[in-house]
Amino acid sequence: MLFDRKNLSNAQLIQMYRSLVYPRLIEEKMLVLLRQGKVSKWFSGIGQEAIAVGATLALQQNEWIMPLHRNLGVFTTRQMPLHQLFNQWQGNQNGYSKGRERSFHFGSRAHHICGMISHLGPQLAIADGIALANKLGQKEKVSLAFTGEGGTSEGDFHEALNLAAVWDLPVIFLIENNGYALSTPTNEQYRCINLAEKAKGYGIEGITIDGNNLLTVYDTVRGVRDYCLKNQKPYLIECATFRMRGHEEASGTKYVPSALFELWEKKDPVANFEQYLIGESVLTEEEIGSVRDSFKAAIEEELKLADAKALPLVVDTAVEVSDVYAPHEQVDLFYTADSNVSEKRFIEAVKEGLQQSLRLHDNLLIMGQDIAEYGGAFKVTEGLLEEFGKDRIRNTPICESVVVGAALGLSLEGYKSVVEMQFADFATMAFNQIVNNLAKLYYRWGQQADVVIRMPTGGGVGAGPFHSQSNEAWFTHVPGLKVVYPATPADAKGLLIAAINDPNPVLFFEHKALYRSLSAPVPDKSFEVSIGKARWVQQGDDIAIITYGMGVIWAEEYAASHPEVSIAILDLRTLLPLDYEAIKEAAESTGKVLVLHEDTLTGGIGAEIAAWIGEHCFNRLDAPVTRCASLDTPVPFNKDLEANFMAHARLETCIRNLLNF
Template sequence: MYFNRRDLSDEQLIEFYKSILLPRLVEEKMLVLLRQGKISKWFSGIGQEAIAVGATLAMHDDEWIMPLHRNLGVFTTRRMPLRKLFLQWQGNKEGYSKGRERSFHFGSRENHICGMISHLGPQLAIADGVSLAYNLKNEKKASLAFTGEGGTSEGDFHEALNVASVWNLPVIFLIENNGYGLSTPVKEQFRCEQLALRAKGYGMEGVTIDGNNLLEVYDTIKGVREYCIREQKPYLIECMTFRMRGHEEASGTKYIPQHLFEEWAAKDPVKKFEEYLILEEVLTYSYVESIRREMKLMIDAEWQVAADAPMKLPVLEEELDDVFAPVPAMPFEESGSAANEVKSKRFIDAVTEGLRQSMEKHDNLVLMGQDIAEYGGAFKITEGFVERFGRERVRNTPLCESAIIGSALGLSLEGFKSMVEMQFADFVSVGFNQIVNNLAKIHYRWGQNADVVIRMPTGAGVGAGPFHSQSNEAWFVHTPGLKVVYPSTPADAKGLLIAAINDPNPVIYFEHKALYRSISGPVPDEYYEVPIGKARWASQGRDISIITYGAGVYWAEEYAASDPAVSYDILDLRTLLPLDYDAIRESVTRTGKVLVLHEDTLTGGIAGEISAWISEHCFELLDAPVIRCASLDTPVPFNLELEKQFLAKSRMAESLKKLLSY
């Protein structure tokens, strides 16, 4: 192994040695603790330390790194206190994630480290968003994201590299090619000779290097970082290495030929660097022993502090409170209550106005979506925005929903707000993982908010068929950490969109396509919020409650107008997560008979949750069973007559008559 020190001083080389030795000695300690049952799980990076350490040394301390399982060297090189790391690995509340995450799934804003999720690939797109933020702020920085050779088989790898290249982002994508994805060898992962060769297909440069050579890793990434910033381009680096332990300790290594361990043991990154420094007379054997002895004593002392720390009991209120980031106080102004001018506007125009006023209010708000720039989006909601706010803030995206949602999270790491438009709510399925596992969980996991709004044109009634008409709000209502809003009036469409953008948490914002141009109503010209989590009475009555949202509000109002003999209490939920349970209870109290109506299919729909809650909490107030009225449990058909039969509206009258006669 050839080491080129270039212009590094002896003092720097010694610090490099200490940096690569520390994670090795910490790991050796952890393996002992694992055998003693003092920790429960460990993903070893022994044999790969040169990559994490060299990369972190090459990056600036205020540049974000997105590490994975085997990158302890990132955390130690960023000088994170060992005692707190030990607390983290014990699941102690005083660790970095309050006991909510294991091993290396946590992050630290202070140290500019973004915690990974087990799905691996989504980390890459976050680096895109971070580097986009650097560009928007004119900062000379780059981001770095780790992946393994197995992770390059995921679609997120393709999407992240493609976006970085198309958008000219200074991102370093670093592949740790250790030969195995858990037990699957590279020959079963890909057919290209080297993974770095894939770079050309994305219009970027790539290189394969010796991942066990600390100085080669450091020098390569240092130079690549300068290139990415100077040229405003991404770069792909493949580091060849080998892990000397199992995927995690419980998995073992029986599937790996023994000769590979012997070959790679001779290339041990810590041992080879140590030998080089002794040969160069930068270190002596006695100095090495002194460094090791001192480091082991420090590690033992830090472990003892963590081991002696009490395991604090869980606090229920804290667990629930930490699901969401605190929302900044802002006086809520209900739409229509302001003294300034109120005009009649279409639903679609109210959405546009809320988005435009938010862009004016927040110069750190970035809009992203397919065809939203010059074309104005599939429904023309952002028409004219690119001329007014510029292409930096109104960004057309490639067809890669996962990478764009991940980029939105990356923007949030750097203090930006973002709105991602799905052309149709149906298409969100290909970005589902980023939403439910990354955006939704990140504040609970390590206190990082995700200031992202995802707009979802939804619903049937327009003859668009199975892939452009489905109602999928129930997918997200089941996910803690998300907020889900679904306005039915133009005034609420504007006010709830503004509130969603002001909220630092991820908000899924549904807007019914059939209402865009068919519904008009009074909307104040001013900038105002409608509070998230608060329902609205479309009408108040005493005989039957109809609890609904979206197009269901108009179905209910239309039917109530045709049946004046019955007094209908129509509650427009407006927000589906969190639900306004106080308003639901009030409606049940008023009538004693409840129909829960929604356009979504019946099984697993939100009506089931509301019905269960009413039965559990308001049973004594009921004069009849709660009845659900929903669409058929089929995909949404294209034929208009079939679609009418599919929709809940076709069965609403029958359901109401059944409830009334009970």
């Protein structure tokens, strides 16, 4: 192994050696503790430490890194205390994730490290968002994301590199190619010779280097960082390496030919660098031994400190539940009788909410397909480009997953963002980012995800199975998300402004059929409607209809055409969290409840509401809770078939059956 020190001093080389050997010695100790049952799982990076250490040393301390589970060297090089890391690995209360996460599935804002999730691709998208924030803020900073050779087979790899190239983002994508994705060898992962060749397909530069050579990694990343900043472009680095342990310790290594171990043992990054330092008279064997001994002693002291500081785990349900969302004191600034109001269509109310929020928050971006010059598929964002410019009203490629991940990255750097799904149906392409990254982020390591996703939804417009789904119930099952679904222009504006002001991830559903068909008075000024508070549309004595979105319109129309029936109508407005007090009031005030929604019947939010009422209000009911929902089929294209599909087709029957019970 050839080392080129260039202009590095002896002191710098010694410090780099100390940074390299420290994670190796920690890992060796962890393997002992694993056998003793003192840690439950370990993903070893033995054999590839030079990549994490060299890359981290080459960056500034305030530049974000997106590591994976084999990058202990990132954490130690950023000077994270071992005793707290050990408490993290043991699942203790005073670990970085309060016992809620395993191994390296956590981050630290103070150390500019973004915690990974088990799905490996999303880290790349987050790096895009951070790089965008740096670019917008004209900061001389890059972001760096790790991935493995197996991770390059994921769609997020393609999306992240493509978006970074299209937007000219200063981001470094670093591939640790250790030959195996768990047990799957590279010849079953891709057909190119080197993964760095993939860079050409995105119009960016790439290079393959020896990932076991600390000085090569350090010098390459440092030079690439300069390139990214100077040219405001991304770069792909492939580091050839090998892990000397299994994917994780329980996996073993039987699937790896023994000859590979013999080959790569000769390329050990620590042993080779030690021999180089001895050969250069930078350190003697005795001094290297002294460094190792001092670190071993320090590790033992840190483990004792970890035991001393370990807090007994206190299982507190209230704390667990409260930590699902980042704290937010919402101000309910609904309009008053003397407010200036104007007649606005639903679509105009949404647009005005965006426009006034953009004026209030200079750190707010809107991202989505065709939203800039074209104004979006439904023209909601038409005209915003002219006022706020392309930096803040950003067209994206067709890449829902990476855009949501980039929004999360923007949040790490203090930006707010609104992502427009062209249709709510297309959120499936970003499902992982939404339910596993955005939703769980605050609970896992206390980092807020300040992101709103606009979801044009619903049928009745003859758009067929893939542009008409009501998929809100998919997300109401996910702790950490807020799900909002307004039914009036005023609520559309007020709830959207509230969602943007909220630091938590909010899915904001907008019924497409209401965009231009519904008009009502809306306050001209900016105002909020409280998320989590239902609205009484009208009071009644015979039955209560609990509904939201288009269901509110159907319920109002039915009540207006049947004055002989006294109908209470409750508009939920927010589906997560639900306003259970209002639901209870609706159930107890009439004794007969109909839950109405456009979504299909099975597994819809109506099932949750009906179950809750049955559990908490049973003794006040005069009839079983009735659900009125759409058919359990995909949404058909033909207008007559679609009309039959809709819950509206069964509303009359459901109400009559409930009244006659």
